[in-house]
Amino acid sequence: xxxxxxxxxxxxxxxxxxxxxxxxxxxxxxxxxxxxxxxxxxxxxxxxxxxxxxxxxxxxxxxxxxxxxxxxxxxxxxxxxxxxxxxxxxxxxxxxxxxxxxxxxxxxxxxxxxxxxxxxxxxxxxxxxxxxxxxxxxxxxxxxxxxxxxxxxxxxxxxxxxxxxxxxxxxxxxxxxxx
Numbered sequence: 001x002x003x004x005x006x007x008x009x010x011x012x013x014x015x016x017x018x019x020x021x022x023x024x025x026x027x028x029x030x031x032x033x034x035x036x037x038x039x040x041x042x043x044x045x046x047x048x049x050x051x052x053x054x055x056x057x058x059x060x061x062x063x064x065x066x067x068x069x070x071x072x073x074x075x076x077x078x079x080x081x082x083x084x085x086x087x088x089x090x091x092x093x094x095x096x097x098x099x100x101x102x103x104x105x106x107x108x109x110x111x112x113x114x115x116x117x118x119x120x121x122x123x124x125x126x127x128x129x130x131x132x133x134x135x136x137x138x139x140x141x142x143x144x145x146x147x148x149x150x151x152x153x154x155x156x157x158x159x160x161x162x163x164x165x166x167x168x169x170x171x172x173x174x175x176x177x178x179x
Contacts, residue, residue: 001070001158002039009036009151016085026060029085032151033061033113040157042068043079057101070157072164081111085148090114095131095143102141109168110141115148132171142171 012035016028030048038045046062061081067073082098084090095118102110112118120127135141144167154160 001156002041003156004036004039004154006155009154013148013152022086025085026083029083029113029115030061033081033083036151036154036160037061037063037079037081040068040071040160042066042071042073052104057104059101059105070161072161074165074168075109076107078105078107079109079111080105080107081113083113085113085115087116089117089119090128091119092128092131095128095135099131099135099139099141099143103139108141109144111144111146113146113151117147118145136171142168144168144171 009032012028012032016025016032019025019028034045034048037043042065044064044066046064047059048061050059050062051057059080060083063079063081065072065075065077065079067075067077072079080102082101084094090112095112098110098112102108118128118132120129122129125133132143132145135143144164146163146167150163154163
């Protein structure tokens with residue numbers, strides 16, 4: 001377990017809030033993700049803002065997962081993270097775009113950092129929640145959606161690991177694909 005500096009997390013979030021453009025707000029959130037996830041045992045930052053050869057897709061942040069016992073051994077070796085530092089929830093179309101990026105890279109899991117969550121109702125799995133459900137049902141891709149409010153509570157790396165486990169269970173077990 002590695003402790004986080006709450007003042008440092010708050011400072012990075014404040015920098016993101018104060019950024020002049022939406023592009024800069026997104027880049028600051030990516031910096032925060034690199035800072036925090038890079039402290040997870042076995043997780044190594046690989047690259048950010050990687051555009052594919054035809055320039056049709058961009059991966060925000062990529063990590064290599066060495067599957068350390070106290071890290072994320074239950075996830076595959078490549079961990080792709082999409083960062084949406086928006087003032088509104090992320091919609092279903094953007095969920096589907098991220099799922100396509102994951103599918104094109106043969107990734108079974110992905111992390112969406114959605115500062116203000118995703119659209120719809122999780123109980124009836126409407127709007128973007130349905131897109132998350134369908135990613136699993138049709139593509140066998142599990143999305144872990146993390147909000148800013150959740151990031152603000154993290155005190156150490158064990159809390160991220162616990163959150164990832166809970167979110168995987170929610171999308172797979174609780175989020176039945178047969179609703």
